[in-house]
Amino acid sequence: MDELTIPPALGTPGWPDFVAATAVRNAVETEGYDTTELNFSAEEVLPIWLNQAHEPMRLFAARVDGAVVARAVYETLLDPNVPFAWLTVQVLPEFRRRGLGTALADRLESLARDEHRHTQVTYAVSREGPGDRLPSPTGFGSVPLANPEVRFLLRRGYALEQVERGSRLALPVDVTDLARLLVDCAPVAGTDYSLQFWSGPTPSRWLRDMALLHTRMSTDAPTAGLEEPEDVYTIERLQTVENLAATGPRTILTAVVVHAPTGRLAGFTQLSVPTEVDRPVAQEDTLVLREHRGHRLGMLLKIANLQQLARLHPGHPSVITFNAEENRHMLDVNEAIGFGPIGYEGAWKRIEK
Missing domain, CATH: 3.40.630.30 (Gcn5-related N-acetyltransferase (GNAT))
Structure with missing residues (x-):
């Protein structure tokens, strides 16, 4: 060894x-x-x-x-x-x-x-x-x-x-189905929220908010009895991660939702797209800040980024994602879009005395 x-x-x-x-x-x-x-x-x-x-x-x-x-x-x-x-x-x-x-x-x-x-x-x-x-x-x-x-x-x-x-989503998703789900989300989201998109590193105006969103992934996503600690992202850490990612062969597609009254980001989702069109896309983090939940923003983000994927990188066979089984809200979103389960893994913890 x-x-x-x-x-x-x-x-x-x-x-x-x-x-x-x-x-x-x-x-x-x-x-x-x-x-x-x-x-x-x-x-x-x-x-x-x-x-x-x-x-x-x-x-x-x-x-x-x-x-x-x-x-x-x-x-x-x-x-x-x-x-x-x-x-x-x-x-x-x-x-x-x-x-x-x-x-x-x-x-x-x-x-x-x-x-x-x-x-x-x-x-x-x-x-x-x-x-x-x-x-x-x-x-x-x-x-x-x-x-x-x-x-x-x-x-x-x-x-x-x-x-x-x-879970796995077979691509392409029917564009009519996505449009219908998007229309259903719009009245609940209301006029206080709007979508923005980018490919690759985060634009400078959103660095602070994206660092906060990545930090909150460690505190706002369900972790059950794991009780994992806060994992703080600074702007410098976020830029390092993104600059290193840019040296690899995959492309990161980001969709964010902007809260108009504050001008701050309320949530985000990211897809990691391989170069080879015959390989699946990986669904990376998705998060809506706790204080902005209840507006169907998770559904809005997921659908919007799938539409961005279809426009910019068509032809991939599927999207793969992972969620905690108790995260019923996000599973409801995924299942409504068309994701189906492919397998399960356990999250285990031990504490040495």
């Missing part, structure tokens, strides 16, 4: 191992959701890994005969006083039951212990399976109790806190 060097660019030292670790991630996601639509290339994920100044991440790998067959990710916040660490362990299906997952989990948990990150969170996909279920304490969703990842996490002292649903 070794820690991998994050390559500063394509083809630089560490690149082959980074590609191999990304392939492990894709294989595990493909097995869990029974689709390749959640796959990302190493070129697409590299910008995320290069933002170490704001989002510290470490990457570990386990090898068999020199080949990377498992990976582990250790994530924290910059503030050393925040007791949270986010852990991910993924092992190729054909190399499981050899102790590789246990060794990688031990390594991550040891790191968290050394850094006094005593609250550890992990997200694990759970395929459908027979037998008894482990219900989420939110009252929404469950995972099969006999699944190997469920037994593994329970043995290590993790508790299921939330179930997340992965």
Whole structure:
């Protein structure tokens, strides 16, 4: 087992191992959701890994005969006083039951212990399976109790806190249906709210508001018993994220809603569009600030950005999104648009005493 060097660019030292670790991630996601639509290339994920100044991440790998067959990710916040660490362990299906997952989990948990990150969170996909279920304490969703990842996490002292649903929208969406939904939203939104759009980095006039919206994603979105801490975005952090994203092959489409009486942004949604037209689009964050909810702005934003996608980047087969099972409002929005479930993952937490 070794820690991998994050390559500063394509083809630089560490690149082959980074590609191999990304392939492990894709294989595990493909097995869990029974689709390749959640796959990302190493070129697409590299910008995320290069933002170490704001989002510290470490990457570990386990090898068999020199080949990377498992990976582990250790994530924290910059503030050393925040007791949270986010852990991910993924092992190729054909190399499981050899102790590789246990060794990688031990390594991550040891790191968290050394850094006094005593609250550890992990997200694990759970395929459908027979037998008894482990219900989420939110009252929404469950995972099969006999699944190997469920037994593994329970043995290590993790508790299921939330179930997340992965959903897929087949494209193209009927333009008449979208227009009808948009018309239905307009009277509820009223004249106090208007839409704006952009592709790529945030225009300078909206940097402050977008930094606030990204911060509020960590406090306003449902996190159940995870009780994850506030993750503050400054303007400088937002610009770093967006500048790094611009070096990758994907395009970010943003729709925002402006509150006319204050001139401030009340919500946003983003789509991440791959270069290849035969690959799915990823639905990234969507948020309406709590103080502006009740005006159907979430529906307004989602539909408007899908229309922007159809105008600027037609031809993609689908959009993939994730939501907490208890986030019934956003699931209602997605289902009305045409999203259907493709799989589920558990959000797990353990607190070391």
